[in-house]
Amino acid sequence: MATTIEAPARRPDRPARRRRSRRVWRNTAVGWSFLLPNFIGFAVLTLAPVLVLFYLAFTDWNVFGVARWTGIANFKRLIHDQSFYTALENTLYYTAVHIPLTLGAALGLALLLNRKLRGVAFFRTVAFFPYITSIVAAAQVWNMLFSPQYGPIDAVLRLVGVAQPPGWTVSTTWSMPAVILVGTWREMGYYMLIFLAGLQTIPAQLYEAARVDGANAWQRFRNVTVPSLRPTTFFVTVMLTIGSFKVFDLILVLTNGGPDQSTLVLSQYIYKKGFQENQFGYASAVSVVLFVLCFLVTIVQFLVNKRRNA
Amino acid sequence: MDTTLRPAPVDAKPLLEPRPRTGRRSNPVARALGYLLLAAAAAGVLLPFYWMAVSSLKTDNDVFTVPVHWLPHTVVWHNYLDIWHRSQMSTWLKNTLILSFTVTVLQLFTGSFAAYGFSKVRFPGRDALFLVYIGTIAVPWQSYMIPQFILMSHLHLSNTLWSIIALQAFGALGVFLMKQYYESIPEELSEAARIDGMSEYGIYRRIMLPLSAPALASLALLTFVNTWNDYLGPLIYLRSPSLRTIQLGLSTFVSQYNAEYALIMTGSVLSVLPIAVIFLLGQRYFVEGIATTGLKG
Numbered sequence: 289m290a291t292t293i294e295a296p297a298r299r300p301d302r303p304a305r306r307r308r309s310r311r312v313w314r315n316t317a318v319g320w321s322f323l324l325p326n327f328i329g330f331a332v333l334t335l336a337p338v339l340v341l342f343y344l345a346f347t348d349w350n351v352f353g354v355a356r357w358t359g360i361a362n363f364k365r366l367i368h369d370q371s372f373y374t375a376l377e378n379t380l381y382y383t384a385v386h387i388p389l390t391l392g393a394a395l396g397l398a399l400l401l402n403r404k405l406r407g408v409a410f411f412r413t414v415a416f417f418p419y420i421t422s423i424v425a426a427a428q429v430w431n432m433l434f435s436p437q438y439g440p441i442d443a444v445l446r447l448v449g450v451a452q453p454p455g456w457t458v459s460t461t462w463s464m465p466a467v468i469l470v471g472t473w474r475e476m477g478y479y480m481l482i483f484l485a486g487l488q489t490i491p492a493q494l495y496e497a498a499r500v501d502g503a504n505a506w507q508r509f510r511n512v513t514v515p516s517l518r519p520t521t522f523f524v525t526v527m528l529t530i531g532s533f534k535v536f537d538l539i540l541v542l543t544n545g546g547p548d549q550s551t552l553v554l555s556q557y558i559y560k561k562g563f564q565e566n567q568f569g570y571a572s573a574v575s576v577v578l579f580v581l582c583f584l585v586t587i588v589q590f591l592v593n594k595r596r597n598a
Numbered sequence: 599m600d601t602t603l604r605p606a607p608v609d610a611k612p613l614l615e616p617r618p619r620t621g622r623r624s625n626p627v628a629r630a631l632g633y634l635l636l637a638a639a640a641a642g643v644l645l646p647f648y649w650m651a652v653s654s655l656k657t658d659n660d661v662f663t664v665p666v667h668w669l670p671h672t673v674v675w676h677n678y679l680d681i682w683h684r685s686q687m688s689t690w691l692k693n694t695l696i697l698s699f700t701v702t703v704l705q706l707f708t709g710s711f712a713a714y715g716f717s718k719v720r721f722p723g724r725d726a727l728f729l730v731y732i733g734t735i736a737v738p739w740q741s742y743m744i745p746q747f748i749l750m751s752h753l754h755l756s757n758t759l760w761s762i763i764a765l766q767a768f769g770a771l772g773v774f775l776m777k778q779y780y781e782s783i784p785e786e787l788s789e790a791a792r793i794d795g796m797s798e799y800g801i802y803r804r805i806m807l808p809l810s811a812p813a814l815a816s817l818a819l820l821t822f823v824n825t826w827n828d829y830l831g832p833l834i835y836l837r838s839p840s841l842r843t844i845q846l847g848l849s850t851f852v853s854q855y856n857a858e859y860a861l862i863m864t865g866s867v868l869s870v871l872p873i874a875v876i877f878l879l880g881q882r883y884f885v886e887g888i889a890t891t892g893l894k895g
Contacts, residue, residue, distance in 0.1 A: 315721045318798050322715025323727070326708035329768030334734050337745035344745055397639060405632055413881060414640045417647070420877050420884075422827040424845045425866035428852060429646040432653070432859060438662030440649065473643065478888065485889035526736070534738030537829050541849060555740035562744045563834060571744050579741040586736050 341579070344572035355569065362573035372574065374549050375557040378464065382553060383532035386468050390528055391521075393476040398483035399513075412484075415477035423474070427541035430470050431457060457543050460550040467551055471538055475531070479524050486520030487513070522593045526586055533582050554578045650870075654678075654863040661859040677864040684861065687868065689840060690847035697759060697843060698825040701766040705821045706814055709772025714802045716773065717780040718788055728777075731770045739830075747834060761835040762843075766825050772817050778890050779813035780806060816887025819880045823873055844869045 320327075345362060347355035366372050397415055401408050418426065433441050434456035445453035454462040490513065498508045514521075536555035539545060545552040545560075554574065562571030653661045654677055656670045681687055716728050746765075747756065755761040787809075788801045796804070807814070832846040842850065848865050855861060877884060 312721065315719055319715045319719035319721040319724060322719060322798070322802070323712045326712035326768055326773060329708065329764065330731070330734075330770065332749070333746060333764055333768060334742070334770070335730070337742040337749060338734070338737060340745040340749070341742050344748075400632055400635055400639075403632060405629065405636065407633075407636065411636050411640055412885070413878070414643050416884070417874070417877070418643060420823050420827070420873055421647075421870050422829070422845050422848075422873070424829055424848050424852075425650070425869050426646065428848075428862055428866050429650045432661070432863075433646060433649060435662065438666075440645075440666045443666045473646075477643075481885055481888045530736055530738060534740045536740055540833075541829065555738070558740060558744065559834075563747075568744055568748065575741040575744060578738060582736065582738055582741070 338579075341572055341575055344569055345576045347569045347572075349569040349572075350566045358569070362570050365570065366573055366577070371549065371552065372557065375552045375554045375574075376577075378549075378551060379533060379535070379553045379555075381464055382468060382471070382535055383529065385465075386471050386532045386535075387525065387528045389468065390472045390476050390479060391524060393472055394479035394524070395483050395517075395521075397476065397480040398487055399509075401480070401484060402487045412481070415480055417477065418474045419478045421474070423537050424541050426470065426474060427538070430466075430542065434466055458547055460548050463543050463547060463550045467535075467539055467542055470542060471532075471535065474538070475528075479528070482524055483517070483520060486517050490516040518593075518596070522589070526589055529585050529589065530582050533578065533585070554581075647870075650863050650866055653860055654867045656860050658858050658860045661863070674860065677860050678868075681861055681864050681868065684855070685851050685865065686839070686842070686847060687844075687865070690842050690844040693759065693841060694826055694843040694845075697762050697766075698822050700763050701825045702818050702821045704763065704767035705769060705772045706818055708768055709817060710776045710807065710810065710814065711802070712773045713776030713780055714798075714806055717777045718785075718801070718806070719798060731773055735770050735774065743830075743834065750835065756835050757837045757841065759836075759841060762825070762828070762831050765831050765835070766821070766828065769821075772821065775817050775820075775887060775890060776810065776813055779810050783809055812883065812886065813890070815880065815883040816890070819876065819883050820887050822876065826873055 344355065346357060346359060348358045348361070349355035401412060433439050436442055436453070436455045436458060439456075441456070442453035454465075456462050456466040494512045494516065495508060498512050503511065534555050535553055536559070539551050539553055539556055540559075543551045545556050555578065558571050558574045558578065561567045561574060652668065652670060655673045655675065656667075657672075657674055660667065660671055716724060716731075750756045750761050750764070755764060783806065787805055791801045791805055827845060828843070829845040829849070832841075832843045833849075836842060836846060839850075848869050851865055852862055
């Protein structure tokens, strides 16, 4: 992320130096006075908890006692925790399917909408609407739509000849696909908007030049759109990855991790251990895993992106 | 990211306008296919909302039928009266409104104020600090919700509405969004004001705030909707029934009356409706806010 960094001031002449250092002082004071109202809240509620997390993960704290340092005991326990592995696996499953699906859907929609068609504005509204719909309400509807006996989705599937339509949220094999489907439905409009903004920064001349050179639609997409969109795609991928790793409320209201742990994910496991079983220390250890996972993947993506651009 | 795309300057035409393509139009077959795809996608996206609205006007027994009834037999408006008696809908709405308004006002103030410091005042350590801000956007809240909860309990904020206010009002996203916008405002403006002897606070209030109205609108809408829709925060922090927000209330309602499908859908419609209205009115600002955060990651 290249934040615009001001060019360093030219080396001041000696007499000016005093004045300059006073100006720096004043600027610092004024600058901090602007930051402070936000920074206090940010430091107390975000920065401090992140730091405390790394301490808590090495303690056996529950709500009542005091935090006792237990070294890496929590992590040793994690290694043998079958539920933890299930949660990790499910999180990776969700991530691995959700990212390409949402990326593809969002990019496809953005490409469609970036053309001169009537009703584009209307569709943009429609596609974005699920994103601003509350997850609780959305989950209620989808649960009914997914209902295996009477739900309209399976009714339609039976109509087109699927004899044994999937049980969706009540089946251990189909619950995760159901969750992914709803996740994609909800988020694709958001990423579509970001892609759309990216597409509109591509100069039209590039396409004209490609046409003059005789490139067909696919070649123009491959050689003009994809490379020009790279920064946007990168941003979307990073956001999607973090979003997928931390998926939580969607699962909580749609399946509550079930049936039979088939949709249990890391965030939910943290919630369960921490807030339902009061094992704050152990839950913090799981949190550290989630944190490190997100961190590593983001770093790797940054490195890959940098290499590609080089 | 290394692109330095700036959000649209104040008087530029809005982002995301369909770009006029020079020259040829695509052929009719491709156009027809495009419309077909759009229509199919729109139908798929809207289906859940249609089902929600229609079911909220049915009787419970009518919601699930074989074959599926896509229209109610008899329209039951009564659900929309019943839900007010059967649930604490008015308490939930009141709490949610209080939270959404307070959080939005606070976020607008702290976000724009801090963004001014980050973009217009130069001092050592500023850019490093901003990187820390950005960095935390990538840290999932779920990974530090436990220490945060413990902290809030120590501050005696948990199980009060203040906890949600504290949780939402200092987000880094607001700072980021406003900073992006301020940087598109030419430096000469504030420089001229400085020469005229205006203080930094004066520049912020008299020049930056008025000029950044569109960005403020984007931030306000995004924050309001986020707070309205927040489920996890209230789930963890608000234990008393009298503090429930609409999302939390709706989910407890569902677990209590899990067979009253029509009423559940009525509640869902009521929880979505205000946001839908806000979204339709302020759509342009939503779109621009999101495009801004996306363009320069």
